[in-house]
Amino acid sequence: METTSKLGIWQRVFGKRAQSEVPAADPAPVLQPLPGSIKLLDFAPNDPLVAFFQTNPGVVDLERLNLDSGILRDLRASEIKLVLPLLSQGELLGVVNLGQRLSDQDYSSDDRALLGNLATSAGPAVRVAQLVRQQQQEALARERLEAELRIARLVQQTLLPQELPTLDGWHIAAHYRPARSVGGDFYDFIKYRDGRLGLVIGDVTDKGVPAALVMASTRATLRGVAYDYDSHNTGTPDEYDNPGEVLARANDLICPDIPAKMFITCFYAILDPQTGLLHYANAGHDVPYVRRGNTTIELRARGMPLGLLPGMPYEVAELQLEPGDSILFYSDGLVEAHNPQHEMFGFPRLSEYVAAHAGGAALIESVLEELEVFTGPNWEQEDDVTLVTLQRAESGMMKDEGNQVPQSTVLSPQSSQWQTLAEFHVPSAEGNEREVMERVAAVVAPLSLDTARVEKIKTAVAEATMNAMEHGNKNNPDLPVHVEVKASPKLLSVHITDEGGSVPIPDNPAPDLNAKLEGMQSPRGWGLFLIKQFVDELNIITDEKHHTVELIWHLDGKE
Amino acid sequence: MATPLEAIVRQQPNAAVIDLKGDIDGAGEDALQKAYAEATALKPHAVLLNFAEVGYINSKGIALIVMLLAQARKSGTRLLTTGLSPHYVEIFNITRLSDFMKIYPDEQAALASGG
Numbered sequence: 001m002e003t004t005s006k007l008g009i010w011q012r013v014f015g016k017r018a019q020s021e022v023p024a025a026d027p028a029p030v031l032q033p034l035p036g037s038i039k040l041l042d043f044a045p046n047d048p049l050v051a052f053f054q055t056n057p058g059v060v061d062l063e064r065l066n067l068d069s070g071i072l073r074d075l076r077a078s079e080i081k082l083v084l085p086l087l088s089q090g091e092l093l094g095v096v097n098l099g100q101r102l103s104d105q106d107y108s109s110d111d112r113a114l115l116g117n118l119a120t121s122a123g124p125a126v127r128v129a130q131l132v133r134q135q136q137q138e139a140l141a142r143e144r145l146e147a148e149l150r151i152a153r154l155v156q157q158t159l160l161p162q163e164l165p166t167l168d169g170w171h172i173a174a175h176y177r178p179a180r181s182v183g184g185d186f187y188d189f190i191k192y193r194d195g196r197l198g199l200v201i202g203d204v205t206d207k208g209v210p211a212a213l214v215m216a217s218t219r220a221t222l223r224g225v226a227y228d229y230d231s232h233n234t235g236t237p238d239e240y241d242n243p244g245e246v247l248a249r250a251n252d253l254i255c256p257d258i259p260a261k262m263f264i265t266c267f268y269a270i271l272d273p274q275t276g277l278l279h280y281a282n283a284g285h286d287v288p289y290v291r292r293g294n295t296t297i298e299l300r301a302r303g304m305p306l307g308l309l310p311g312m313p314y315e316v317a318e319l320q321l322e323p324g325d326s327i328l329f330y331s332d333g334l335v336e337a338h339n340p341q342h343e344m345f346g347f348p349r350l351s352e353y354v355a356a357h358a359g360g361a362a363l364i365e366s367v368l369e370e371l372e373v374f375t376g377p378n379w380e381q382e383d384d385v386t387l388v389t390l391q392r393a394e395s396g397m398m399k400d401e402g403n404q405v406p407q408s409t410v411l412s413p414q415s416s417q418w419q420t421l422a423e424f425h426v427p428s429a430e431g432n433e434r435e436v437m438e439r440v441a442a443v444v445a446p447l448s449l450d451t452a453r454v455e456k457i458k459t460a461v462a463e464a465t466m467n468a469m470e471h472g473n474k475n476n477p478d479l480p481v482h483v484e485v486k487a488s489p490k491l492l493s494v495h496i497t498d499e500g501g502s503v504p505i506p507d508n509p510a511p512d513l514n515a516k517l518e519g520m521q522s523p524r525g526w527g528l529f530l531i532k533q534f535v536d537e538l539n540i541i542t543d544e545k546h547h548t549v550e551l552i553w554h555l556d557g558k559e
Numbered sequence: 560m561a562t563p564l565e566a567i568v569r570q571q572p573n574a575a576v577i578d579l580k581g582d583i584d585g586a587g588e589d590a591l592q593k594a595y596a597e598a599t600a601l602k603p604h605a606v607l608l609n610f611a612e613v614g615y616i617n618s619k620g621i622a623l624i625v626m627l628l629a630q631a632r633k634s635g636t637r638l639l640t641t642g643l644s645p646h647y648v649e650i651f652n653i654t655r656l657s658d659f660m661k662i663y664p665d666e667q668a669a670l671a672s673g674g
Contacts, residue, residue, distance in 0.1 A: 430585065431561040434615065455646035463618055513655045516625050517632060523625040526618035526654060533653050 043092075047071045053085035053092050059115045060085065082107060084119045088127035096122075148209050150539055152182040155212035159219055165189045165197055167273045171391045173361035175368065176384065177333075183384035184211030184264075185331045186219055190226045193233070197273060198226050198243070201329040201388055202266035202285065210259065218254060218264050218306065225249045243268040244281040244303070244314035251283065251306045251314075258307040265305045267329060276321040276392055281314040286347075288329045289354045291363075292322065296355045299327070326359020326391040333383035334367070340376050349374075360391035418486045418493075425480035428469035428498075436483055437462040440494060443485050447492065447555065456534035457494075457553065463527040464496045464549045472498025472547050492553045501545040561586070562614070566594030568601075573670045574639065575603040580612035583620030591623050599636060606631065607669050608660075611642030621654060628659055641669045 043050060049069040053060065060083045062075055075083065075097060084096040096118075101107060156178065164172045174187060184204025189197060200222055204211040225246050233241055247268055254264070267288060269280035284305035290297040303314035321327075330350070337345045350367075357366050364387045371385070422443040426432045437458045444457060465481055473479035482497040511529050515521040532538060537552035562580075564587030569576040575598035581587070598606045608624075610616075616624075631638045638660040643651060651657040663669035 433617070434561050434582070452646065452649075455644075459617075459646070459650070462615075466617065466619075511654070513625070513659070517629045517659070519629065522622075523629070524619065524622040526621045529654075530618055530621075530650065 041071065041074060043071055050092055053083070053095065054087065054090060057085065057087055058119065059083075059112045082112075082115065084115050086119060086123040086126055088123045091127075093123060093126045093130070149180070149182055150541070152207075152209045152212040153178060154541065155209075155216055156182060156184075156186070159216055160186065161189055165191065167197060169393050170271075170273055171360050171393065172389070173364050173391075174386075174388045175364045176386050177368075177381065179207075179333065179381045179383050179385075181207045182212065183207050183331075183333060184215045185333065185384035185386040186215045187329070187386055187388050188219055188222065190223060192226075192230050192270070195273060197271045198246075199269045199271065199329065199388070199390060200266065201288075201331065201386065202264055202283075203331045203333075203384075203386075204264050205262050207383075210262065214258060214262055214264065214307075217257070218250070218266070221250045221253050222246065222266070222268070225253070242281070242316045243270050243279055244301075244316035247281050247283050247303060247306065247314040248312060251304075251312055252310045254307045255310040263305040263307040265332075267299075269299075271321075271390065276323075276325075277318060278321055278327075279316055279318045281316050283314060286330060286332055286335060288327050289351055290319065290321070291326045291328070291354050291357075291359045292324075294355050296351050298351075321392045323392050324359075324394045326363060326389060328354055328359070328363060328367070329386075329388040329390075330367075331384060331386040333381070333385040334371065334387065336383065337371060337375055337379070337385070338382070339374050340378075345371065345374055360389050363389055418488045421485040421487055423482075423484045425482045426465075427477045428473035428475055428479050428481060429477045430469070430475065432469065432481075433462040433465035436465040436481070436496075440483070440485055444487075444492060447487065449555075453553070457492075457551075460531045460534040460551050461494055461496070463531050464494075464551060467527050468496050468498035468500075468547070468549070472500030474500070487555070490554065490556055492555055494551045495548050496551070497546050497548040499546060501543050501547055563587070564590045566590045568594050568597045570601055570603070571607075571670055573603075573672075574605040574607045575599070575601045576607045576609055576666065578609045578612065581614075583613055583616040583623065585617075585619035585623075587620060588623055591627065595627055595630070599634065603636070605637035605639050607639045607641060607663075607666065609642045609666060610640060610644075610647065613642070613647075616647055616650070621650070621656070624656060628656070632659070639663060639669045639672070641666050 047069050048067050049065075049071045052065070052067060052069075062072065062080055062083060065072060078097070079099050080097045081100055082098040084098070085092055086094045086096065096115075098107075098115075160176055161174070164174060166172075172189075176185065176187070178185075184202075184206060186200070186202050186204075188200040190200065191197060200219075202215070202218060204214045204218065206214070229241050229246065247266065250266075258264075264283070265285035266283040267280065267285040268283075269278055269288075271278050278299075280299055280301055281303055282299070282301040283303045288299045290299060297319065299317070299319065301315045301317040304312045328350075335345050335347055335350055339345075353367065353370055354363065357363055367387060368385075372379075422439065424439065426435055440461045441454055441458050444454065449457070461483075465483070468481045469475060473481065479499045482495075484495040484497075486493045486495075511525050512521055516523050531549075531551065535551045536554045537550075539550040539552070541548040541550065561584070562582050564579065564581040564583055566580075566587075567578045569578060577591075577594045577598055579591075583591070595606065608627075628638055630636075640651070640660050641663040642665075643662060648657070648662055651660075651662060661669075661672070663672065
């Protein structure tokens, strides 16, 4: 909220003398001088005149005042005669200052009555205008934040593995649940040429776009380093081919570029699926638990988080995984989750829980259920929650069940339950939106949506395609509009991409039919309006080359 | 797949009816304007747009209807509609076109309204 001292003060100085005596070096002229001149006065909030204005509404005759006030002296020096404080709910919002009348006559009682009436209505009106402006600024800030979150979410979800590796005799499962503000969690799998598998789980400090970008570069660095070692490997793993070396080199590469105060915790393990031998190193990440029988083993190894100091060593440890062993890798979003009593979920609870429950994908589901019970129904998730399990089959078991049970399960609704229903493109030529519309309608037909829903989908798809052809691709038939239709159990998403990136899609104000009929607005401009009316969510993603409009409908019946 | 718009004018006791057939999109402008000029030349109380044979109206088509409506209001001619599918009735409602041109379930009802 602005304070009185910062407010612009409307000071109209009427009168010839006042006009001629305005100092040349006016500190902050807010308007071009009209008959008089206007200048900005700074009101110290503790000046006694402010208190006087607040307690004496109505016109104030400066000549009759006897106060030791700097403002009063300034006003008199500017030959102000009357001051009209503008108040709203006791707060001084501004003042209207009047100098001598142009006619040199005194102000009449009619003048004063008029000014009194003006003050009564102007104060609240100014207040309303201030509130409206404040709300507009807040709404703008919220929109910006939302856009950032969408980008962060997009980066994260694009870079998490879309498929999990399948290994004979092993079962891998993963779950990623982003917080609303999107943390920097990630996990990754790296396939070595000799059949070994690298497993990464990490967490970037900070949230939002910065965390997502650091996550993206860390993931790429780790991959690069691991593949580099792998490509120099001449058959048998050498002394440098271990997870500690991967972390040490990645750390040296990350350190020079990472923004101050950010770092990454990361656990890196290399599994030999033939022997069950696991080598691992840890850059300050939460220690994974191995369930063996009804006990837990902690995978401890010393090492600093990545990105703090270059030249750090990373201890390498190993564990022989036995049939039936199961590892849970997790992020701090799980252990640091709070319940309504502000208690943390914590490591002891997790360790006990792992010891007492079956491993693998079932463990992920049961840990999530336990977390839900712990946090209660109204939990606002503070941080990303990432869980990855690696389980070695009981001997002989996997062969029998292998044909029925998929060996990898992705439980993340955000990334991998999406199924692409169709992908195609059309040239940018008027009328082609009909083709896109009919094709999308045919593709979604098996979803058995009601007719009204399908009509809405068709209109939104047609309008988005028209915008892409006309505004994005400038009706150039050589430029295609790319269409992708995807569905998850809960959502239908249609992506419509043009080649006209770099220039953002303008978000025109809602069309106003009255203005259009009066000729004050173009009769056109209905496209984006119709799209917004007929989708459940609308995301616009712009990069250097493309715009992608993402249209989303909820399939659970809620519109 | 697009079906070019055809617009045929019929004179009825209370109104001039424009039977529309095909798609109302940007390409329909000439057909629509021509039919509207023909209809108003009959000096009717009202012009009834019959959408029964229209399968597709896009945002450019909406713009054409807005232009017709602006002309009609200038000349004091009432515009009425019939034959809109429920989806396009919804579009006429959310764009507020229905505030300015009454939607009738069928031609008879529209003509019976006195035009």
